[in-house]
Structures are given as C-alpha cells and as structure tokens.
C-alpha cells in the first residue's frame with residue numbers, strides 16, 4: 001500500500017484506448033467494497049465510457065474538468081442525501097478507493113470536484129450533470145473520477161517534501 005501511495009499522482013493525460021473489461025470489473029468491485037457510515041452504502045456510481053457523454057461531462061465546469069474529454073472512463077460518484085447525512089464522506093472514500101485501485105492496476109486517474117462547483121453563472125456543475133445523465137435531484141453528485149492508461153509521467157513526491165509539521169502527538 002505505501003508503494004501505491006508513494007507513486008500515485010493525478011494523471012490528466014490518457015492514451016486514447018478503451019479500458020479492458022477486466023480492469024473495469026476490478027474498479028467496480030473496489031467501489032462496492034468501500035466502507036460507509038453505518039454500512040448504508042448511500043452511493044450510486046455511473047460508469048461512463050460513451051465518448052460523446054464524456055465530452056459533455058468534460059464541460060461540467062469551466063476549469064478542471066476538460067481533460068475528461070480524452071479519458072476512456074469517468075465514474076460519476078453520487079450520494080443519496082435522503083439515506084445518509086454523511087454521504088459526502090462515504091462518496092469521498094469511494095472516490096479515493098477508485099483512484100488507488102486504478103493506480104494498482106497501472107492506470108492513471110484524477111478526481112474532478114463537482115459538489116459546490118459552478119457550471120456557469122446560472123447553474124451548478126451538479127445540476128448540469130444531473131440533467132445530462134437523468135439523475136434525480138436527491139442523488140447528489142460528489143465527483144467524477146477520470147481513469148485511463150497514463151500518457152504522462154509524474155515524479156512521486158519526495159519524502160523530504162512531506163509536511164511532518166501537520167502531525168501532532170497527543171495534544172495539538
């Protein structure tokens with residue numbers, strides 16, 4: 001696990017190839033194995049590999065989502081706010097698990113923040129996606145995880161750059 005954590009970076013450039021079904025199955029299984037508060041599993045995951053839909057999803061925000069246009073897979077992570085008051089935490093954990101599982105399979109991924117972000121001055125990124133994918137409004141959209149075969153190399157963060165000052169012992 002520490003090797004995965006040491007080497008994972010956000011990857012935003014992907015080889016234009018679809019993903020092997022076996023790899024997709026591993027990621028899907030990992031998502032469904034995520035822990036959730038009170039084991040409610042308030043999430044719904046929309047696995048998007050339709051390139052036309054990915055292109056539309058990549059326009060969800062003015063910045064920070066355009067690279068999804070060139071990804072072979074985007075996982076739209078939604079949480080049912082009527083089922084759990086901590087759907088944000090649950091969906092965040094599922095999102096990072098999808099990223100770590102992808103990395104362990106040799107894939108690259110990047111989180112695209114949707115909750116609390118704007119599409120334009122009139123509608124939220126969340127509403128734009130709910131309209132596009134016909135998602136009911138009680139299913140809140142937390143993130144999209146873009147996944148693909150990496151087409152860029154990034155250096156791992158060196159241990160010296162870690163901010164050990166963020167760690168506190170017993171008292172702050």
Ligand SMILES: Cc1cc2nc3c(=O)[nH]c(=O)nc-3n(C[C@H](O)[C@H](O)[C@H](O)COP(=O)(O)O)c2cc1C
Nearest residue numbers: 008009010011012063064065110111112113114154
């Ligand atoms: C909650 C969260 C939201 C993020 N939102 C975006 C985003 O909308 N677009 C993007 O390109 N990257 C996004 N990222 C990726 C971060 O920019 C990235 O993780 C951070 O810069 C550290 O780089 P690294 O992942 O390569 O270590 C997000 C990451 C997190 C955890």
